[in-house]
Each structure stands twice: as C-alpha cells, then as structure tokens.
C-alpha cells in the first residue's frame with residue numbers, strides 16, 4: 001500500500017491565521033486575549049508563550065498573567081471577574097491543568113461565556129452538543145479546519161474518537177456529530193478497542209499513551225488524526241522527544257495521517273486566535289451567536 005498522505009499542521013495553521021489577521025483588521029480595535037497560568041510547569045509555560053507570540057504576529061493584543069502556584073482560588077476568581085468586566089478584553093484563557101487547591105469547575109464557570117475562547121463554559125458546551133456551536137474548543141475546531149483544508153470528508157463518515165476528556169475527546173465527538181459524521185466515542189473501558197477503531201473511516205486519537213494505536217487497529221485507507229503529545233526519552237542527543245498516540249507504522253496502512261509534532265498542535269493555537277476574533281466580533285455586535293461554525 002502507498003504510504004499515507006501527511007496532513008501537515010503548520011501550513012493549515014498559517015492559512016487559518018491569515019484569515020484571523022484579516023478579520024482582526026476589520027474590527028474597530030484589535031481583539032485582545034488574556035491568558036492566565038498558575039505555577040511554572042514547563043509545558044504550560046511553553047504553550048502559553050507560543051500562544052502569546054502567535055497572537056502578536058497576527059495583530060491581536062495579548063497579555064499573560066503568570067501567577068504563583070499557590071495563588072488562592074478567591075484571588076484567581078477576582079482576576080477573572082476583573083477581566084470579565086474589562087471591555088478591552090475580548091477573550092480569556094485559564095491554562096489547564098490547575099493546581100489541586102483550585103476547582104477547575106469553579107474557574108470555568110466564572111469566565112464570561114462570551115469571552116470563553118476555550119469553549120469550556122457549560123453554556124458553550126451545551127450549545128455545542130445542541131448543534132449550535134459558538135465558541136468551539138480549540139483542538140476540535142483545529143481538527144475540523146485541518147480536515148476541511150485538506151479536502152477530507154466528514155459528513156456521513158464513520159468517525160471513532162478515542163478519549164473522552166472535556167477538553168479534546170468529548171467536544172471533538174460533538175463537533176463531528178454537528179458536521180453529520182456517525183460518531184463512536186471510545187475510552188479506557190471500551191471492550192476490544194481495535195475492533196471499534198477498525199470500523200473508522202476517520203479515527204481521532206486523544207489519549208496520552210505513546211503508540212497505543214497500532215497498524216492492525218486501523219482500516220486501510222482511513223484518515224487518522226493523532227492528538228496525543230507524549231514526552232518520551234530517547235530523542236536526538238539523548239533528550240526527550242515528542243511522540244503521538246499513534247504508532248509510526250500506521251502510516252503504512254492509513255490513507256492520511258497527522259504527524260506529531262507539527263500536526264494538530266499548531267491548529268489548536270490558530271483556532272484559539274480565531275475564537276478570540278469571533279468573541280471580539282460578537283462583542284462588537286458584528287456576529288450573531290449560533291450563526292457560525294458549520
């Protein structure tokens with residue numbers, strides 16, 4: 001079989017970001033993204049830095065609130081309340097995971113749903129599952145953008161999503177359903193995972209286990225989206241390197257596949273900035289919530 005087509009993320013992200021920049025330039029003032037992170041987890045620091053840099057590159061305002069790991073929940077909620085009330089702030093992102101003394105649920109409920117550029121507020125989650133998406137979680141939005149850009153069909157496809165987290169698996173399943181795929185959502189309690197994944201025309205894997213998906217679990221010709229980002233030892237010079245949830249040999253079976261790194265990750269960031277512009281457009285009265293996304 002011919003090796004799978006590689007669905008490269010960076011060119012797709014650039015295409016989305018050029019549209020983001022054009023939409024931002026049409027607004028009366030630049031959309032502004034406020035990002036909050038607690039503590040100094042190296043991955044979080046690096047992701048937030050990447051988002052901040054890309055935001056500026058496309059003409060968005062951006063500010064990072066780097067708070068100590070020990071910040072009390074009440075203080076974090078007070079900051080969110082200030083950002084909610086500030087008309088100059090279009091979008092708010094609180095980087096996850098949060099330290100154990102802070103309730104993720106309390107924080108996500110506190111963000112104004114119209115500024116919720118992660119799409120994690122229960123109001124936006126509900127709209128997504130009702131098929132009326134407004135601010136869509138960034139990784140699922142990025143995956144759909146990637147599929148559309150590479151001309152891969154979604155409607156009518158048998159889609160299997162492995163992983164049911166609130167930030168990736170669940171909203172991806174909801175979005176694929178809104179786009180008329182026939183969706184199965186698999187997880188750690190799924191019996192005979194391989195039998196389920198082999199049914200997929202479109203397989204999305206968001207688990208966090210290196211090389212969980214092996215070639216015999218994939219239907220020949222399927223499209224495989226590898227969301228996993230795992231840091232494993234044994235990279236060049238003995239350093240850790242990044243690898244996905246999908247075994248590299250799957251490229252010999254699949255019809256199309258996303259690499260890690262350089263696949264879904266860059267689209268996640270681009271989708272966040274697209275959401276920031278969407279939020280700013282809604283706040284400027286230029287867009288009706290619910291009239292988007294499909």
Ligand SMILES: NC(=O)C1=CN([C@@H]2O[C@H](COP(=O)(O)OP(=O)(O)OC[C@H]3O[C@@H](n4cnc5c(N)ncnc54)[C@H](OP(=O)(O)O)[C@@H]3O)[C@@H](O)[C@H]2O)C=CC1
Pocket residue numbers: 139162163164165166167168169186187188189190193206207208209212227228229230264265266268
């Ligand atoms: N590229 C990007 O932009 C992003 C990448 N990621 C990466 O994606 C991966 C997943 O992240 P996230 O969703 O936050 O992870 P979570 O740990 O929150 O969720 C993992 C999910 O995988 C399921 N799972 C665990 N083991 C198995 C198994 N053996 N078989 C089937 N399902 C299993 C779990 O099932 P159960 O619910 O039953 O426990 C759970 O639903 C990570 O590697 C993360 O780094 C995350 C966000 C963005």
Ligand SMILES: Nc1nc(=O)c2c([nH]1)NC[C@@H]1CN(c3ccc(C(=O)N[C@@H](CCC(=O)O)C(=O)O)cc3)C=[N+]21
Pocket residue numbers: 046047050093094095096097118138139229242260261262263264265266268269
């Ligand atoms: N509130 C919140 N919103 C998020 O969207 C969110 C979050 N919290 N917490 C953590 C996860 C993870 N995430 C990624 C974003 C970009 C890359 C990315 O750009 N990855 C590059 C490589 C990056 C590297 O080299 O480490 C790539 O795949 O090519 C990865 C992962 C967003 N998340």
